[in-house]
Amino acid sequence: MSSKLIQDILQVTDDPNNVPTNYTLIESENGPVTGFEASNIDSLLLTQLTENLTIKEPFTYLNECFQRCQRLKRINKGDQSLAQLFQETDRLVIGYGLVAFQIQDFAVNGSAKQYVVNIINSIDNYTDFLSQIIQRAIIEESIIDLLDNVFPTLVDYLIKDLPNFDLNDSQTYNNVLTLFELFLNFKPVAAVFTKVEGFLPTGDCKGNLYEKVTTLGPILTLSPLLFNVALKNYGELLERTKQQTTIIHESLQAEHRVVIDRLFFILDRIIRGSLESRTDMISYLAQIVNKNHLRRADHAEQNKLATNAFMTNITLLLIRFSQPFLDVSYSKIDKIDVNYFNNISVFIDLSNETRLNSDFKEADEFYDKNKSSKDSRPNFISDCFFLTLAYLHYGIGGTLLYDEKLGPQIKRIKSELEKVKGFAQSNSFMTNFVNVQLKQLEKSLKYTTSIRDAMKGFFAHRSIQLEVFDFVCGASTFLMRVIDPKHEFPFKPISLPLIPDQVGVENVDNADYLRAHAPVPFKYYPEFVVEGPLNYALYISHYGGSPLFRNPRLHSFVEFGTTILRCPELVSNPHLKGKLVQLLSVGALPLTDNSPGFMVHIFEENELVSKHLLYALLDFYVIVEKTGSSSQFYDKFNSRYSISIILEALYTDSSVYKRQLIWQSQNNPDFFIRFVARMLNDLTFLLDEGLSSLSDVHNLNNELRERAAAAPLPSTDANEPDTAELQSRLSAAQRQAKSSCGLAAKSVELFQNFTKDIPGAFATPELVDRLATMLNYNLQSLVGPKCGELKVDNPAQYSFNPKELLKALCTVYINLSVQDEFLSAVARDTRSFNVDLFKKATIILGMKTGLVTGEFCDQLVQFAQKAQEKKDEVAEEDLEYGDAPDEFLDPLMFTLMKDPVTLPASKVNIDRSTIKAHLLSDSTDPFNRMPLKLDDVIPNPELKEKIIAFKQQKKLERQQEQAQ
Structure with a gap:
């Protein structure tokens, strides 16, 4: 019985007359072998493996022997006399299976690569056998030898023989993942897995090679974002219905979700294996992100960096590891070390990282002074959290930046395609050349569009993106904890502001002061901890x-x-704050006509937000004047436009924000005035720029039409622009008009609201003359002699509605009509003020369009008539004081000074209201550009007394003349 079992298990026989298929005849020098006993199994197996040339795949043979043994063991389960036979057979087959991997030349036709290929092709057939081999290696303490023969061979096979190892070949990648899972199911294997040759790269590995030469690299790239996967799924059908695209998206999303789950299991086993394996894993992931910082560079060379698939997968896996300590209870948030970067053994390279509000030297000095002891090192939770933040910025952050660049790239390719097609139609002699170009462009378009579609599918995967944003929210709470001086948030509320507000009529963005008072250690954190979540x-x-x-x-x-936003000392980079208000404006925009933005309920109901958001927005509206970049003049408009959207959404009659705004204007006038001054500066520029651009659009369109209608005669003027140049100018004017008019429209809406509820704030000496001049000038532009130049085709495309703009400007006049200072300021504007313009405005708004009521028209005309009366009074006064000495006149406004002050550097005498108005926009002496604050000006009581005496003398002379 036992002899027959041994023959069947090992597929050997001693009967030369009966050799079944695949069986081997075993003979000795003296003839056939007799007696297949347990004691002979070792020699029989050894003979088979080392001498039998018909066994082409030794490991497969051993696996089959093992399976036959298990099957026969089950059949003969009740026969105890055979137990030892089966046990010995198992021991030897498993032992030789281990030896086969450890010593490749041991077996005839032995090849570790062939063993791995066979396993990958049919993993289910090898699972039980491999499990036994792994357990034997663990017992014999030779697990590293086994791993070093399996996994480097596997990686080499995947990279060299399967260059397209990806989601397109589901059987192969699933089998490979199963092999990893099989080994790592054993904790002793997981504990030493990072010691496998190739787990950590040798030498200076480039950023793009980690996914090709390291043990985990190939499996960590399994993603729909891989080029080949995107091309196969999206490239075959570029013209798709929305439903077809959705089906492709959902299919890849489901597959990717399963892959991420399996990859997480693999990494989780390694991290839980041992302290050493956990440390090695963190080191491996840190090396990758440290070598790929250029993924966020504007002109990164993608072929020298890790792929989006690789970096994005790692980001998702780290986010999954972060979930337990960033859940909604925050029960473990205190395990994240707020002083993490003080540790000596921090894996993340900060050498070139911009800090939140400190320079490199200051940060290095702080860390050198506050380094932890050599024996201490961060816990896994802290390592994982900060590494995840780095990957959010350079991993997913690099991917979304790449996606943002694809749009313009696709647009350029399509434009080039149209040009080439047009050239083909007009140049039949170059058909072959043009066809080659067309094929190249069409191929490029197919590739690029496929990648873009894959990106859309990935970022539209809500369940995965929810995990990412949950991490963002958890990280936000932790960073609030770092900002909190006592580091007790969220269990105790944080008190804002952290430092006293710097309020004054001059610029308040004192970078040195803010940096000196920024909270520690937050100010020394790398900027990516905020930029990554925000982007x-x-x-x-x-x-x-x-x-x-x-x-x-x-x-x-x-x-x-x-x-x-509320604490300007926290983040020095105005571009980050600009992105932040842009995001808040997205949340403020109505979802539908009757539905508020998705953040509005938080703006209104969250105590911390509702208490501080308004001040934060108004403050940043002022500070964003300077961004430090060459385009700072235009950068501010985008941020202020976003702020305007938020303020418009919040400013309702019942809103707490309206009450706060009124309170600020009454109780914090200097703060509010500098905000209104910036609004006024912007509106003045934007209206002027917008209306000028519309005039250019009007005139350029007319000239192009005239040229098109006229006979094509050669120009006699060498300096006259050709049609192409005119078309280019028109495009530029159209872009400028669209941008400026859109921003201006939003600013005018705010002026309407604010002048209605807090008119006094707009009639201050610092602002009122500039406001009146701006209104008068634009009223003249809209209804004056040149208003016809603003007529353009399709004005809506420029966000230009002249009648609504006219109504808004006239509404501001009426809102401020009860303010005497405003009335006087309108009258003082001799350049643009004209009663007839107001009358013409009432005709347009009332009689022609019906946009306003008769009462509105009457109020507007009455105001204009009062302003005319005031203008006449001012003219008389000017005659009266016309011979005033120059020293009594304001050097900028050329009017009699009321409160003269002396500027400390230039020694020029100027009216206090004039210099105060100047400092709202520019914190320098207007006569020598030296830094200046309002507190620095010197009152000039002697000159004031002289002016008062002069006016009294003139008054006395007038009375005497009237008496005569």
């Missing part, structure tokens, strides 16, 4: 299924954003 949230907010929508944790992120 992601802003990008993903534009997706229909964005994880920001209907998300109960969104309040954490809005709280953090409000705190950043």
Whole structure:
């Protein structure tokens, strides 16, 4: 019985007359072998493996022997006399299976690569056998030898023989993942897995090679974002219906979700294996992100960096590891070390990282002074959290930046395609050349569009994006904890502001003061801890299924954003704050005509947000005047436009924000005045720029039409622009008109609201003359002699509605009509003020369009008539004081000074209201550009007395003349 079992298990026989298929005849020098006993199994196996040339795949043979043994063991389960036989057979077969991997030359036709290929092709057939081999290696303490023969061979095979190892070949990648899972199911294997040859790269590995030469690299690239996967799924059908695209998206999303789950299991086993394996894993992931910082560079060379698939997968896996200590209870948030970067053994390279509000030297000095002891090192939770923040910025952050660049790239390719097609139609002699170009461009378009579609599918995967944004919200709460001087948030509320507000009529963005008072250690954190979450949230907010929508944790992120804006000492980079207000404006925009923006309920109901957001927005509106970049003059308009959208959404009759605004104007006038001054500066520029651009559009369109209608005669003027140049000018004017008019329209809406509720704030000496001049000038532009130049085709495309703009400007006049200072300022504007313009405006708004009531028209005309009366009075006064000495006149306004002061540097005498108005926009002496603050000006009581005496003398002379 036992002899027959041994023959069947090993597929050997001693009967030369009966050799079944695949059986081997075993003979000795003296003839056939007799007696297949347990004691002979070792020699029989050894003979088979080392001498039998018909066994082409030794490991497969051993696996089959093992399976036959298990089957026969089950059949003969009740026969105890055979137990030892089966046990010995198992021991030897498993032992030789281990030896086969450890010593490749041991077996005839032995090849570790062939063993691995066979396993990958049919993993289910090898699972039980491999499990036994792994257990034997663990017992014999030779597990590293086994791993070093399996996994480097596997990686080499995947990279060299399967260059397209990806989601397109589901059987192969699933089998490979199963092999990893099989080994790592054993904790002793997981504990030493990072010691496998190739787990950590040798030497200076480039950023793009980690996914090709390291043990985990190939499996960590399994993603729909891989080029080949995108091309196969999206490239075959570029013209698709929305439903077809959705089906492809959902199929890849489901597959990717399963892959991420399996990859997480693999990494989780390694991290839980041992302290050493956990440390090695963190080191491996840190090396990758440190070598790929250029993924966020504007002109990164993608072929020298890790792929989006690789970096994005790692980001998702780290986010999954972060979930337990960033859940809504925050029960483990105190395990994240707020002083993490003080540790000596920090894996993340900060050498070139911009800090939140400190320079490199200051940060290095702080860390050198506050380094932890050599024996201490961060816990895994802290390592994982900060590494995840780095990956959010350079991993997913690099991917979304790449996606943002694809749009313009696709647009350029399509434009080039049209040009080439047009050239083909007009040049039949170059058909072959043009066809080659067409094929190249069409191929390029197919590739690029496929990648873009894959990106859309990935970022539209709501369940995965919810995990990412949950991390963003958790990180926001932790960063609030770092900002909190006592580090007790969220269990105790944070008190804002952290330092006293710097309020004054001059510029308040004192960078040195803010840096000196920024909280420690937050000021020394790398900028990416804020930029990564912010970039992601802003990008993903534009997706229909964005994880920001209907998300109960969104309040954490809005709280953090409000705190950043409310405390200008926290973040020095104005561009980050600009992105932040842009995101908040997205959340403020109505979803439908009757539905508020998805953040509005947080703006109104969250205590921290509702208490501080208004001041934060008004303050940043002023500070964003200077961004430090060459384009700072235009940068501010985008941020202020976003702020205007938020303020418009919040400013309702019942809103707490309206009450706060009124309170600020009454109780904090210097703060509010500098905000209104910036609004006025912007509106003045934008209206002027917008209307001028519309005039250019009108005139250029007319000239192009005239040229098109006229006979094509050669021009006699060498300096006359050709049609192409005119078309280019028209395009530029159209872009400028669209931008300026859109921004101006939003600013005018705010002026309407604010002048209605707080008119006194707009009639201050610092502002009133500039406001009146701006209104008069634009009223003249809209209804004056040159208003016809503003007529353009399709004015809506420029956000230009002249009648609504006229109504808004006239509404501001009426709102401020009860302010005597405003009335006087309108009258003082001799350049643009004209009663007839107001009358013409009432005809347009009342009789022609019916946009306003008769009462509105009467109020406007009455105001204009009062202003005319005031103008006549001013003219008389000018005659009366016309011979005033120059020293009595304001050097900028050329009017009699009321409160003269002396500027300390230039020694020029100027009216206090004039220099105060100047300092609202420019914190320098207007006569020598030296730095200047209002507190520095010197009162000049002697000159004031002289002016008063002069006016009294003139008054006395007038009375005497009237008496005569």
